Amino acid sequence: MTSALPLPPKLRWDDFIAAVRPRLAATAKFSLEEPLAAKTTIRIGGAARLYAEPGSAEDLRTLLIAAAAAGIAVFPLGRGSNLVIPDSGVDGLVISLAQESWATFEPRPDGRVWAGAGLRLKNLCGLAAKAGLTGFEFLEGIPGNLGGALRMNAGAMGGWMFDVVEAVQLITLAGEIRTVPRAAMHVDYRHCAELHAAIALGALLRPGSHADADAVSRQIDVYKKKRQESQPRDPSAGCIFKNPPGNSAGRLIDQTGLKGERVGDAEVSAVHANFIVNRGAATSADLVELVRRIRARVQAAHGIDLEPEVLLYGKNWSEVL
Ligand SMILES: Cc1cc2nc3c(=O)[nH]c(=O)nc-3n(C[C@H](O)[C@H](O)[C@H](O)COP(=O)(O)OP(=O)(O)OC[C@H]3O[C@@H](n4cnc5c(N)ncnc54)[C@H](O)[C@@H]3O)c2cc1C
Structure with a gap:
């Protein structure tokens, strides 16, 4: 969801929490400046200005209606396995359906x-x-x-x-x-x-x-083995680029010799060239710079513009590429 608008200057994030908290069940989590990196598989990025884990559709509805009334952008978060959180965090309300009831x-x-x-x-x-x-x-x-x-x-x-x-x-x-x-x-x-x-x-x-x-479990094991052999174990956000029609982004990147290329702690995986892995303390700025470098090299070598598959959470890639 990309309708991020700056919060109206009069309304502070903590005022929003103070106004909405009493209308939610006590079991709903609702916090300010919630760190998000640990809620993603690549472990990068800043905090959510507002973060909620509602336990019921009623609480979710209350949050959405209040956010819409205050002009606050809403961002659903799953297990954070297909996104990169910007270092500056997310200016809005991040909602996760992490409670067991979902x-x-x-x-x-x-x-x-x-x-x-x-x-x-x-x-x-x-x-x-x-x-x-x-x-x-x-x-x-x-x-x-x-x-x-x-x-x-x-x-x-x-x-x-x-x-x-x-x-x-x-x-x-x-x-x-x-x-x-x-x-x-x-x-x-x-x-x-x-x-x-x-x-x-x-x-x-x-x-x-x-x-x-x-028989179902055996088929699952076959797929599991295939994955273990072809994907890196280091923290990542999955395939960084979409496959261009009829082509493989991983193969195109590999052919440019970029496996192992590094910006800070963000590295093109040596196992699968379409994965960027976090070797420890990568920032979203490192990752964005590496994405730029890969795109430029693939464009120069193959004349193809790779399109990111991973989402830059709360922003559009076009703002940074
Ligand atoms: C090691 C690894 C392997 C992977 N392999 C694959 C693969 O084989 N195939 C594949 O397709 N992907 C793969 N991925 C990417 C990722 O796991 C998938 O895209 C997954 O479906 C994302 O789910 P998530 O819950 O983590 O979503 P998130 O990453 O949290 O969110 C992704 C997007 O979905 C939105 N979203 C989340 N929850 C909701 C909701 N309830 N309602 C509406 N929008 C929502 C978010 O706002 C965001 O825009 C892989 C990732 C990793 C790290």
Whole structure:
């Protein structure tokens, strides 16, 4: 969500907390200047001016309506595995569905499954395997939760998130809850238009078929092994660039000899050239500089403009590239 407007000078972030806190359940987390780096897989970036973990749709609605009334931009955060937080942090309200109440997994008698947006993909895979449900194995090893996977239409091993979605329940920034059928959604490579200005609450999923739980687990193990062999273990945000049509961003970068290239502690992975890893104390400024360098080298060598897949949270890449 990119509608970041500076906060009106009269309204201070702590005034907003003081006004809204009494309207939320005591179990809702609501804080000022919450550090975000540790809530991301690449462990980079500053703090959220405002941060909330609501436990119910009612609290989420209260937060959204109050933020809209105050002109405060809202940013949903999943497991932070596809984004880089700017060093300056995020000028707005970051909302995470981290509380257990959002991590439901409910098989229905008709064979479909309702899953909450806060459910980790790892758990979705594991619970589906236990129930002998096929179709979700490709999600193994993607370190996000369902909400992030819906927004990004995450994909791997030939499968895409929206291959298994029948409908998404979302809440608009005005606080209206809607269920949108898959057929009415505009979904593309790493993109779902309906979730640009809305928060996914959960989805109705359609498994492939029933199978023996061991057979599903074996397929998951095959994918796990493939990943372990081809991806770095160091902290990263996954693939940094989208694959250009008919091409592989990793191969293009590799061919320019950039594996191991480093700016500060941000480094092009020696294992997979489309990953930038944090070797310790990388900043978002280091990473942005490395992204610039990679794009320039690939453009010079191949005449191709690589487009970042990883999101620069709260900003647009065009502001910094
Ligand atoms: C080691 C590694 C391997 C990876 N492998 C893959 C892979 O194979 N395939 C792949 O597609 N991706 C991969 N990724 C990237 C990432 O894991 C996926 O894109 C994942 O779906 C992001 O989920 P998240 O919960 O971490 O979302 P976040 O990174 O927290 O957020 C991503 C975007 O989704 C938005 N968002 C989060 N939750 C919601 C919500 N509830 N409603 C609306 N918007 C929301 C955020 O605002 C942000 O715009 C990998 C990442 C790593 C670190």
